[in-house]
Amino acid sequence: MNNAANLVAVIPAAGVGSRMQADCPKQYLTIDAQPVLWHSVMKVLAHPQVTRAVVAVSATDPYIADIQWPTDKPVDLVHGGKERADSVLAGIRHAIEQCNADWVLVHDAARPCLRAADLSQLIATTLNANQGGILAVPVRDTMKRATGSRQIAQTVDRNALWHAQTPQMFPAVLLADALTQALAAGATVTDEASAIEWLGQQPLLVEGHADNIKITHPEDLALARFYLTQELS
Numbered sequence: 001m002n003n004a005a006n007l008v009a010v011i012p013a014a015g016v017g018s019r020m021q022a023d024c025p026k027q028y029l030t031i032d033a034q035p036v037l038w039h040s041v042m043k044v045l046a047h048p049q050v051t052r053a054v055v056a057v058s059a060t061d062p063y064i065a066d067i068q069w070p071t072d073k074p075v076d077l078v079h080g081g082k083e084r085a086d087s088v089l090a091g092i093r094h095a096i097e098q099c100n101a102d103w104v105l106v107h108d109a110a111r112p113c114l115r116a117a118d119l120s121q122l123i124a125t126t127l128n129a130n131q132g133g134i135l136a137v138p139v140r141d142t143m144k145r146a147t148g149s150r151q152i153a154q155t156v157d158r159n160a161l162w163h164a165q166t167p168q169m170f171p172a173v174l175l176a177d178a179l180t181q182a183l184a185a186g187a188t189v190t191d192e193a194s195a196i197e198w199l200g201q202q203p204l205l206v207e208g209h210a211d212n213i214k215i216t217h218p219e220d221l222a223l224a225r226f227y228l229t230q231e232l233s
């Protein structure tokens, strides 16, 4: 049991949100008069075992300074990088070197609908197992692999397929080393677990809920607003 672990949240928030087609990066679009980023940060800081947050923002971000954080927990800022993985690694290095983090909980700024119960389940499961893991949901649709001309090449067995979400939680130094090595090797790293898998390890899957959406396309904002009004626990 690692309940004394120093667990630090790392929030990648340095993206431009190109798929959202909005007039500002999607993490700064507002829900209930607060930025999407604000909701995501406050959701993870609400857990008593999360000691602080490290938010990775663009070096030219003109918005972050205006955000007020209604918490006694520190919210540190670092500069993100070209890709999401670069931003995450910058945050983890700060969490280790400046915050003495033992574990890091990486959560997309674009996922404001995280349920408190799912966050608690992820933290408890990974600390009890002393093994990293991710929130995920099983695939519910029939899955198709496409040809280059958008025709169906084949149906893919969905029985073992899951949608990876965030938070993704790992020992801090392990994840920093995995990301550093995987990126240096030119591996494709679209989430933290894929860097750990690159090392040959098999992170835990902790079942969450499909409403923990990543705001990505224009239609996602209205859905996120709806979910947040439901006050899902």
Ligand SMILES: Nc1ccn([C@@H]2O[C@H](COP(=O)(O)OP(=O)(O)OP(=O)(O)O)[C@@H](O)[C@H]2O)c(=O)n1
Pocket (backbone or CB within 6 Å): 011, 012, 013, 014, 015, 016, 017, 018, 019, 020, 027, 056, 080, 081, 082, 083, 084, 085, 087, 088, 108, 109, 110, 111, 214, 215, 216
């Ligand atoms: N260089 C980057 C790219 C993305 N992110 C963050 O990673 C999360 C998930 O990435 P994604 O949904 O792809 O965000 P964007 O890259 O901004 O979106 P797009 O691909 O549509 O531009 C977001 O909170 C985003 O701000 C980041 O911190 N640094």
Ligand SMILES: C[C@](O)(CO)[C@H](O)COP(=O)(O)O
Pocket (backbone or CB within 6 Å): 084, 108, 163, 164, 165, 166, 190, 191, 192, 214
């Ligand atoms: C980390 C993630 O949210 C897990 O599904 C996803 O990989 C992020 O992908 P993106 O293209 O950077 O949004």
